[in-house]
Amino acid sequence: MTAYSIKELHHLLITKKITPSQIVADAVANLAKHQVLNATVTELVAEAKALALKLDQMPVPSDNYLFAIPYFAKDNFATKGIKTTASSKILENFVPSYESTVTNILKENNSILLGKSALDELGMGGHGLYALTGDVLNPWDLTCITGGSSSGSAALVAAGVVPFALGTDTGDSVRKPAGYCGIVGFKPTYGLISRYGVFPYAPSLDTVGYFTRSVEDSAIVLDYLGQEDHQDATSLKSKEQEYFKNLTPATSKQKFAYLKNAHLLLPPEIKTHFDKLYRQLANQGFTVTGIDFPVDLLKALLPVYMVISFAEAVSSHSMLDGINFGTRVDGDSYEKVMINSRTEGFGHVVKRRYVIGSYAVSKENQTLLFLKAKRVRRLIVAALRTVFQEYDILLLPAASSIAPKINSIKDQILTEAELENYVDDLLVLANLMGNPSLTLPLAFVDKMPIGINVNAAPFADQKVFNASLLIEKMIGIKNTVAPEGGKNNG
Template sequence: MKYYSIKKLHQLLLTKKITPSRIIKDAFTNLAQHQILNATVTELAAEVAILAKKLDDLVVPKDNYLFALPYFAKDNFATKGIKTTASSKILENFVPNYESTVTNILKEHHSILLGKSALDELGMGGHGLYALTGDVLNPWDLTRITGGSSSGSAVLVAAGVVPFALGTDTGDSVRKPAGYCGIVGFKPTYGLISRYGVFPYAPSLDTVGYFTRTVEDSAIVFDYLAQEDHQDATSLKSKEYGYFKNLSSSAAKKQKFAYLKNAHLILGDEIRGQFEQLYDKLKAVEISITAIDFPEDLLKALMSVYMVISFAEAVSSNSMLDGINFGTRVEGDTYQEVMMNSRTNGFGHVVKRRYVIGSYALTKDNQTLLFLKAKRVRRLIVDALAAVFAEYDILLLPAASTIAPKISTIKDKILTEDELENYVDDLLVLGNLMGNPSLTIPLAFLEKMPIGINVNAAPFADQKVFNASLLIEEIVGIKNKVAPQGGKNHG
C-alpha cells in the first residue's frame, strides 16, 4: 500500500481489490519497518483493527474519498478518549473529553486514525528535534532533520506509511517539512479549516494544514476539510467549492507568475540552478513569469516580527498550563510554587525560551517598543505582499535555502543577528503573516535529498494554488515519491 495515493486507494476499495482491514494491516506492517524514524507518539493498532473489520462490511460510497483512508494526526489535535500530549511532558497524560472538528469530520467520513504523530513541543520548533519522545529523523537520510513542528506527520507520509497526515502551520510547520521530505504540504487560507480542538500556539498565525504525496490528493482532502465551523471564532466560509473537480493545470497557464529576485540571488548555485530550470520550463509552455523586487528591510524583519508576535501570543494561549488548571502537577508549598515547579518540570528549553521572550515583549514597558511595533511591521509586510498579488496571480518561493541540514549542525544552536537577517529560510512566514494559501511541492533532488518549491496566491485563491502546483508537478515529474526504507540512501 505504501505507494498508493488517496485517489488510487479509493479506486481499489471501489473495485474490491483491497479491503479496509488489508489497508490497516499493510500500514502497520510498514510502520513497524520505520520505527527508527521515531515519528509516532501513540499507535492505535488494536483499536483500528476492530474499526476496519466493521468497515469491511460496508458498501464503499463512490463519492467518499475519505472512506477507510488511513492517516495520522499531529498530537496537538484533541482526540476524544485518546491521549493528546502535544509532545510535551506537561501534557504527557492528558486525555481529552472532546474531539477536534477536523478529526471529527474525518471520523464521520469513516477515515481511520492510526495514531498520533510527534511534533516539536507544543508546536514550537522548526526542526523536529524537540519532541518529548526525541528526535524525528528524515526518512531520506537519518542524519538529517525533517523540519518541524509537524515533523512526525511529514515523515509518515514521506516514508509511505500513510498517504495523508494532519499538521499545523504557524510559521512554516507544514510547508518546510514537506520541502525537506519531498512531499506535498498545504497551508490553506487562514480560517478555512476549523481550529476547534487544536491546541493553540499563536492564534493570529495558526493554521491547520496537512501532507499528501500528490497535488490531486491535497485538493481532494480540502474539499472535505474546508468547512465553516461556529465553534471556531476565526472560522471563515470558503468562496470556492469543488477544489478537486476544478483542478486544472491548463487553467494555471492563464495566470501570471512571479518570484522574488532578491531572494533568488541569495540561493546557492545548485539550488538556484534548479529554480532557473523550472522558470525556463514554465516560459516554454507560455507562462508569464517575472522576477520582482520586494522591500529588503521587510524581508530582513520577517523572523523578528514572527518571533515577537508568536512568542507573545504563545504565553497568553498557554497560560493555563500551570499544573493547577491543566497539566501535570508538581507540588509546592504555595500555588506560586506549584506553578513554578510544574512549568520548570513540564516544559523543554525551547518552549521556556519562547515564553521568556514573549513575556518580555508583553511587559508594560515593552508592549509599545516590541509587540505593537511588530504588529505594525506585520501590516507593512502584508501590504507589500498584497501589492504583489494585485499584479500577479502566483508567487513562487524556495521552501528552504538548502537540503535538510544535518542534525548535528542544528542542536542547541542559537541564531546570530546576521543569520536572523538571512531571510531565505524565513520566507514561508509570509503566508502566515498574511494568511494566504501556500503549498510546497517537490522540485528536484540534490545529493539524493529533496528540495521543494512553495506556491502562493492571494487569500481565498486556494484553487489558483492547487492549479499552479499541479502544473509544476506535471513539469517536474516528481509525484507520489516515497523515501527508501529507513533512510537507506545513506550510510
C-alpha cells in the first residue's frame, strides 16, 4: 500500500477505502521485508501503530495531504525523546530534549514517523558506506551503493517502504542518491526549509531536502515544510506559495540550457538518453541550448566544496569532544579525554575531513586555502547567475554512471585525472549558489536507474517543479518502486 504516492494515499483515506492503521501495517510489513537494505538506525513500529490507531478515530482533513502518511527522518534530525545518532559512535546514545522544526511540522500535521534512517556519519560521505550501522544497500541491486549521505532515506523510498523521507543536502546528499535509486530528490532554495534541530555539517551549504517518488508529491511536501522559522537565523521566506496548486508542466516560453562541455564527457550509454530528451523538448517547441561554462570553475567545484565544507565542519562539530558533548572515553587529563573520545568516536572518513578542514583554517593557511576557496565560490556563483539571467532552467546529469558497485568504491584510489573529472561534482553548483535543484528518473541502463537534475535561480522553486513535471510526463517514469524487494540482483 505504501507503494502508492502521497496523493493516492490521501485520496484512499478521504474515500474511506483504507485506514491509517492499514497504511502503517503495510509499511511495517514492507519494512520487515527490506531489512537487507540496512537502511535504518531506529524503528518506531509500536509508536507508529499506536498513533495510527488514534488517527483511525479522527476525520481525515480533506486539505491535509500528509495526514496519516508514514515517513522516515534521516538520523541527523533531532527527535525529542527518540535516539538521534547521526550514524556516529560519538552520538550513539544521544536522546535529544528538543524537536527539529521539520519533524515538529510533520507531527502537527499527524504524519507518522516510522523511524530514523541511516546516513554517512555526520552527513560526511557520498556513498552510503560510512554509517555506524554499516553499508546501506541499493534496492535495485544489493551490490551497488545508494549514494549518500542521505542513503537510508533514499533506499526506503525507492523500496516502497514509505512514500517520502527526509534528508539533508550539503553537496548533493539528496539529489545524487535519488538518481542512483530512481526516485525524486529535492533540495529547495537555501533557507526555505528550517534547519533548526538538524545537526549541522557546513552551515553555508546545508539544506534540508527530501525524497518522494513523483514530482507531485515533492511539491506537496514543500507546501508543508517551506515555512519561515525564527529559530533558524538563515530561514528565509519565499514569495511563492501553494506549490502543488500551482504545479503545471512548463510551457514552451521556458528556455532550457545544459552544459555542453560536461555533456560531451558523459559515456555513450548515458549521453544517449540526455540527447533523446533534448530532442523531445525541442520537438515540443522548447529552446534547448548547449552552453559553455568555464571549465576551470567546473574543475574547482570539488576542491572548493571540500575546503569550505571541511573547514565549517571543524567548527560545527567542535563540541563533540566527550566533555561538552558526545560519548566520553576516560583519560588522565581533559586533553586525553578529548583525544580518546574523538579517536574512538569518529570514523576514518570524518577524521580525514577534520584534518583537512583544520589545515585549511589554520592561521598560516587561511588566506591560501579557506579564503581563496570562498573567493572562487563567488566566481562560480557569478557564472551561474549569468546562466539564469538568460535561461529559465539548467539541466545537469545527476551522475556520470549508474550506481557504482560497493566493492569498486571501497577499493578506489583516485588519480589526479579522475579528480579533474567534474561531471560527478556538478550538483555542488546548487549548494554553492543556494538555488533549488531536483533530481528525477531519466532512464534505465542495465536495469539500473539514471537521473536528470533540474535547476533554476534562487526562489524559483516553482519553475523547478513545473519543468520537472514536464520531463516526468515526457519520460513516463513515475512512482517506480525497485522490483522484488531489492533482491533482483543481490
